[in-house]
Amino acid sequence: MCGIFGVITDQEQILGPMLIESGKRLAYRGYDSVGCATVAANGEIDLRKGVGRIEDVSAELDFPAMRGYRGITQLRWATFGAPSYENAQPHLDSDGDLLGAHNGNVVNNVQMRALFLSEGLTVRGTNDGETCVHAVERHFDRNGGQMLKAIRAAYQDLEGDYAFVITHKDDHRLYAIKKGSGLVAGLGDGLNCVSSDLPSILPLTRRILRIHDGEIVVLSPEGVELYSVHDGARIEREEEWYDGPIEVAEKGGYPHFMLKEIHEQPVVAGELLHLLNSTPHLGHFLDALEATGDRPIYLVGCGTSYHACLLGAYYFNQLAGVAAVPVLGPQFIEQYGESVGPADTAVFVSQSGETKDVLNAVKVMRERGGRVLGVLNVLGSTLMNTSDVYLPLACGYEISVPATKTFVNQAVLFLYLAYRLAGRDTAELDALPELLELTTEATDEQAQAVTDYVKDWDDLYYLGYGLTHPIALEGALKLKEITYAHCEGIFSSEFKHGPLSAVHDGYPVLFITAPGDEMMMINHVNEVTVRGGRAIAVAAEHPELRSNVHDYLVVPDSDRFLSPILATVPAQLVAYYMSVARGIDPDFPRNLSKTLTVD
Numbered sequence: 001m002c003g004i005f006g007v008i009t010d011q012e013q014i015l016g017p018m019l020i021e022s023g024k025r026l027a028y029r030g031y032d033s034v035g036c037a038t039v040a041a042n043g044e045i046d047l048r049k050g051v052g053r054i055e056d057v058s059a060e061l062d063f064p065a066m067r068g069y070r071g072i073t074q075l076r077w078a079t080f081g082a083p084s085y086e087n088a089q090p091h092l093d094s095d096g097d098l099l100g101a102h103n104g105n106v107v108n109n110v111q112m113r114a115l116f117l118s119e120g121l122t123v124r125g126t127n128d129g130e131t132c133v134h135a136v137e138r139h140f141d142r143n144g145g146q147m148l149k150a151i152r153a154a155y156q157d158l159e160g161d162y163a164f165v166i167t168h169k170d171d172h173r174l175y176a177i178k179k180g181s182g183l184v185a186g187l188g189d190g191l192n193c194v195s196s197d198l199p200s201i202l203p204l205t206r207r208i209l210r211i212h213d214g215e216i217v218v219l220s221p222e223g224v225e226l227y228s229v230h231d232g233a234r235i236e237r238e239e240e241w242y243d244g245p246i247e248v249a250e251k252g253g254y255p256h257f258m259l260k261e262i263h264e265q266p267v268v269a270g271e272l273l274h275l276l277n278s279t280p281h282l283g284h285f286l287d288a289l290e291a292t293g294d295r296p297i298y299l300v301g302c303g304t305s306y307h308a309c310l311l312g313a314y315y316f317n318q319l320a321g322v323a324a325v326p327v328l329g330p331q332f333i334e335q336y337g338e339s340v341g342p343a344d345t346a347v348f349v350s351q352s353g354e355t356k357d358v359l360n361a362v363k364v365m366r367e368r369g370g371r372v373l374g375v376l377n378v379l380g381s382t383l384m385n386t387s388d389v390y391l392p393l394a395c396g397y398e399i400s401v402p403a404t405k406t407f408v409n410q411a412v413l414f415l416y417l418a419y420r421l422a423g424r425d426t427a428e429l430d431a432l433p434e435l436l437e438l439t440t441e442a443t444d445e446q447a448q449a450v451t452d453y454v455k456d457w458d459d460l461y462y463l464g465y466g467l468t469h470p471i472a473l474e475g476a477l478k479l480k481e482i483t484y485a486h487c488e489g490i491f492s493s494e495f496k497h498g499p500l501s502a503v504h505d506g507y508p509v510l511f512i513t514a515p516g517d518e519m520m521m522i523n524h525v526n527e528v529t530v531r532g533g534r535a536i537a538v539a540a541e542h543p544e545l546r547s548n549v550h551d552y553l554v555v556p557d558s559d560r561f562l563s564p565i566l567a568t569v570p571a572q573l574v575a576y577y578m579s580v581a582r583g584i585d586p587d588f589p590r591n592l593s594k595t596l597t598v599d
């Protein structure tokens with residue numbers, strides 16, 4: 001999973017700032033390494049790349065000074081090949097006249113590299129982006145220097161899902177191909193560009209051309225042409241005008257995007273409720289859920305989005321008596337891929353709408369003839385385009401790698417759907433934005449106090465019962481993601497079946513509890529405290545629970561269905577403050593990427 005951006009302009013100029021700006025917008029896709037390359041009018045290539053974040057590498061290598069009339073930027077999330085200078089992209093071919101960069105996964109990378117070496121090509125690293133460049137190189141030489149033919153032949157050799165951009169120093173065009181990974185072209189004034197996603201080209205132009213799988217896009221300063229990779233035929237497609245917002249990634253006075261996004265939760269939850277009350281998509285979505293009859297509805301997602309699916313299943317069951325099966329994307333294929341059929345419905349949940357593990361499951365559901373419903377944040381994403389009907393999360397851009405506001409809105413959306421399936425009045429949910437606001441205010445300092453204790457522990461647990469089980473999983477995921485401590489989320493009654501042996505003096509265990517479940521949870525608290533563990537409650541005020549625990553993160557009073565959503569906030573804050581206390585940047589934790597378009 002990486003991000004690529006390529007641009008061609010009508011005259012040689014300083015291209016560095018444009019490459020950096022688009023690169024920063026792609027940084028959520030990967031930040032193990034970054035590279036920029038420009039081609040001057042005389043064909044000279046200036047390639048600068050290094051390990052680390054774009055701000056640091058750019059400052060060190062002076063990206064802003066880079067000049068040319070064609071340019072490529074690549075942000076890498078390492079799969080094949082460790083983060084290193086050799087594996088950083090863009091890459092050159094053996095003799096340095098082809099320049100290219102990719103996003104995605106070439107699954108026969110190892111075999112292809114062996115082939116290149118046996119043919120005497122110069123292979124510098126182990127990264128599959130370099131493989132894309134050499135794959136074109138060998139056919140370029142055989143096809144008398146014709147790029148289109150060479151790319152089409154390379155496509156036959158490269159297995160996997162990817163997109164790459166490539167140029168030859170003496171061919172005054174940029175070429176890009178899409179096979180499974182995101183790619184969109186932008187048509188500007190005196191420039192044309194191509195990128196892994198739309199937001200990275202919006203500062204340059206709102207005229208866009210969608211590229212489909214199996215298409216090659218050829219960019220010159222004058223225009224953009226599309227060709228089929230299969231037969232080389234020209235494809236005609238109308239450009240589109242994108243009139244959505246150009247969202248600016250600014251921290252708005254907060255030290256990190258994560259904290260800003262936590263504080264945005266009350267507003268985006270209110271906006272989502274408003275949208276759900278008015279969108280015509282909702283009726284179609286509910287019709288599809290109801291058409292499932294007595295069969296279970298599959299709720300499919302990965303990571304944080306999976307936790308929202310799990311909460312959705314509790315809501316569907318407890319509020320509407322509807323059976324739902326929460327399932328991970330790849331697990332859906334392995335566990336239900338042979339048994340689902342035209343009578344089934346699955347809701348696929350993804351912030352990015354590009355998670356490959358989810359899209360693979362969508363593909364299987366499609367092949368089996370089932371209904372595909374999407375819940376997504378990024379409009380224009382693959383999930384949006386492949387769903388029979390979709391609902392947007394309406395959170396705006398989520399920059400921080402750990403998902404926060406999109407989880408809250410996924411939970412709000414499932415709660416809303418469960419209310420509708422139950423025939424309950426959704427006006428009862430109107431209190432939610434204000435309750436989220438109150439929770440954020442009330443728990444911020446408490447979370448910092450709890451963090452003072454837990455920050456030195458490298459191992460801890462979150463326990464939840466029923467409705468709060470998904471929040472325990474989410475709290476634990478957030479904590480391990482941005483603090484590098486190990487933290488596990490468990491259904492509280494399961495703790496005694498093994499993990500309880502971890503408890504010793506002072507060992508921290510956080511208990512997230514919904515109204516109505518306190519007495520049950522007190523049992524589970526005591527199993528920990530009598531063994532010397534330190535119990536930290538996350539719950540609305542409850543005297544008996546309070547007298548059984550050491551610390552208390554108090555969420556405002558609400559009903560048992562809203563309460564898990566509110567309890568999410570202090571869990572996010574504890575993870576955030578612990579991350580900062582450990583000197584980690586919570587927005588960009590090591591080894592991760594915001595959008596995972598690889599298997």
Ligand code: F6R
Pocket residue numbers: 302303304305306349350351352353354355358401402403404477478481594595596
């Ligand atoms: C954790 C996180 C990830 C994502 C997961 C799925 O904070 O963000 O676990 O939830 O990679 O991503 P989407 O929702 O884009 O499919």
